[in-house]
Amino acid sequence: MESNVLTKKWWHDAVVYQIYPRSFCDANNDGMGDIAGIISKLDYLQQLGINIIWLSPVYKSPMDDNGYDISDYQDIAAEFGTLAEMENLIAEAKKRDIRIVMDLVVNHTSDEHPWFIEAKKSKDNPYRDYYIWRQPQADGSVPNDFHSYFGGSGWEFDAATGEYYFHQFSKRQPDLNWENPKVQEEVHKMMNWWLDKGIGGFRMDVIDLIGKEVDKKVMANGANLHPLLQAMNKATFGDRDVLTVGEAWSATPEIAKLYSNPARDELSMVFQFEHITIGWHPQNGKWEPQPFDLIKLKKVFTKWQTELSDSGWNSLFWDNHDLPRAVSKYGDPGKYRVESAKMLATALHFLKGTPYIYQGEEIGMTNVRFDSIDDYQDIESLNLYYERTAAGVPHEQMMEGIYENGRDNARTPMQWNSDVNAGFSTARPWLKVNPNYTGINVQAALNDPDSVFFHYQKLIKLRKELPIMTYGQYIPLLDDHPDVFAYLRAQDDQRILVINNFSAKKIALPLPAEIQGIQGKCLISNYQPHQDLAETITLQPYESFAIAYTQPAA
Template sequence: MEKKWWHRSVVYQIYPRSFKDTSGNGVGDLRGIIEKLDYLKELGIDVIWLSPVYKSPMDDNGYDISDYQDIAPEFGTMADMDELIEEANARGIRLVMDLVVNHTSDEHPWFLEAKKSKDNPYRDYYIWRDPAEDGGVPNDLGSTFSGPAWEYDETTGQYYFHLFSKRQPDLNWENPKVREEVHQMMNFWLEKGIGGFRMDVIDLIGKEVDRKITGNGPQLHPFLQEMNHKSFGNYDVLTVGETWGATPEIAKLYSDPKRHELSMVFQFEHASIDWDPQEGKWRPTTFDFIKFKEIMSKWQTSLNGEGWNSLFWNNHDLPRIVSRWGNDKEYRVETAKMFASILHLMQGTPYIYQGEEIGMTNVHFESLDQYNDIETLQFYRDNLKKGYTHEQMMDAIWKNGRDNARTPMQWDGSEHAGFTTGQPWLQVNPNYESINVSNALDNKDSIFYHYKKLIDLRKNSEYSDTIIYGEYKLLLPDDEQIFAYIREDENYKLLLVANFSEEEVTRAIEGEVNQVILSNYDATDYNLSSLKLRPYETVIFELKK
């Protein structure tokens, strides 16, 4: 496989609304990100994935764009954006923009025009259908945010299609003019010197609504190949697609370099392992550790040499991993370091979500009024009608609601965690006085410095090529408590062993230790023939070959 710069990179996702506010309006902004670039440089990351900062009415916190080539006033100006790109690049940090092109805002000029009449030049930029014979919706396709995916327009007597909020009408990708507009917009940003795109729900752009096909439609890959050819394929950039329905075979279609589509995709098989198959995340089920190891390992081995993995636990849509599958109370630090080690020693490009590097936790707001997320509030309203109890729904929100990841970044122990001098748009997690960046930087044994060591190990150590390109082999697949695997190439053989439990365990593992590379406890003398591990203890060894 041809080596690429992003094979060696570590990405840090910023949800700008919650990162750092410099204006005092309670909303994070671009100047706040500029202010914290040296912090990110200290961590060691070299790519920022920036969630949307485009002009937007913020129905879905910026994932509803009304102007792709302007900045939302609450985040700043285009001059701020240009400065951010320049200042990041000066520190060796590339900026990856969030690309949301499955849909726009209903306030986008294209849609405002499209609604005027059936023969408007922009009408075919969106998906319209006549009512069914009974006068109702054209078909039974549903919105991800619940309810039908069709909204009636009184002016023209037709329905328009929206897979998300009714204020997020889907673009008609079968219209070549739409594709041309998108390619031009992407080139506008690429010319500014950005480092690539993260592509929101990109697996939906090939949809065929009449055949009720939404994900992985027949035109999806031709559309992506055309996009590659007419925009980012002409630049040395990173592209990552959000693909909820991807299998390893589908992921290879996207990320095999020979196909000229994307650098990599986000797959969510591991991220949905404890969701009910029918009800989804709002009906959490038991975490299956054996299946989890199997899924993680399948993706490691299946894409090796033919595609590329994105490695992540958290993002703006997912609850925080230390609370979800770990112990965020007495073993919060050990758990957070364990998850970091497991992920960063795998093959692929690791993604860190803001606050993950200091072990930020899920939030437990008592009142529904304290939540902001459109999906969460819609879920509550809809399921109250279905007979769910308030207690059932709040429990699901505490476990899996998107606002778990969106509470403001905890910078220090001052009011509002140093995020803002004003009233934050979303309440800060009450544990900010103990869990914050200032405390983490003052403690050389903190989660932050563990991440820093892992990043350095991947990017700057003698083991870099082994971690990035070496073969992966799962050990002890049926063990109920241990996650252990080997990474090996012609030069080195590395072993990671993680105790994924709150109990002390002893296991026998084949091999002879050359040295301990990194541990999340004070390292002791480890004997592989009788390896004793404390709760959540995780060790990376170099073995004799």
């Protein structure tokens, strides 16, 4: 079997660690995580073995959407620190062979950005066309019925100029007008300013929305999207050896190839979310979660692994700052928390693509169930809770949706130890700590050689040592098994067999003929290592393992 002919890139065998700064580590004890706190934990991340940090936004912001509403792209929010500290973080990370990937939020700005403050002054202000404005309809109503993703209309009236401005998210996040070449020039200039500081690239927030066609109500994948990205590539990162990943909720494999095929000069890869959205209600979305279906999940993984095998690149992730904790979503946060957290790690990290770890995932942090809606901070959860309960959705139903899929599940403070506030801060944290921090924390994980942390550390090390994990072909097995996700990675005569039990049951598993009787080396396991495979094997609850072997000549 031929090896993949992709041109090798430094980020192909890298592992990315996402930091949500306000929840990671609070060095000055004001209840809010900060850049100094991140610097203090770089040795911990070096020990884990990651080589990229994706940093959620630390730019100056009024924090209407926790920093995804930027008022100055070239300054740092005071609660996170200073520009000098940011430069120090880049330098200290580099000493540990870790690159910083910045979060690029350019679909919209804050309404406190100087461009928008100017734009509101008059219809003929030079910055007016940096944003999207429309006249009211004849009856004074909104230009069209587009509904914001955070609830309510996507149009906000500006009394001073008598026009509506457009926003896909909060009304305090006005959308930029990417049809204006000056907007493109300003963004490109800002990106180069950061690249010149030595960052390792950009994660691009909702980048599939910048080509929007507002009057047609086409938001994702507008006609100009890919020309805009190609222009961005040419003007900024195209000739630099950096990682670029676009958040693209609308991506299909065909669209993902447009972004990530190297011949097209766009991005390194995209985040697609099909494996996430299959668990949502077709109409009511994530607030009405559907029962977990492993067969559906496997089909999605197999589709993406197969479609992007030769032209493009996959990003691999279970969770991020917008998603619930993986062990609560797909595993067992109770009795089998450790086993299922390790299983999920193994299932993901042996796939082809670049894996992303979200802070706390490496110690098996879980979702949280706060007693009151008042304990939540997330603007999306709060807006939609009040909107939907006012429309008659029962309180209990909305709370169950928030418990399962609300964004604050991922944003509770990082659990460092069993001290007050999980060692995150001595002050009251901006968001309450998950009460289970006394048992689930970094200190406990580092003191236990069999912890989830060391399982992740081993997976990261294996990826760097075994090119087959990066470049080998993906071959699915046992497609129709309702509880087991199994696959092969293949490169020349080398094979890795990966088997994952996604259930709390013991399973007697008849193996496909082609892998019966193989003898190999167990690379990793969350129970006793398997070495030789009979016709049928017994899997323990949430058991998973990977075996490397050589395929005999035909």
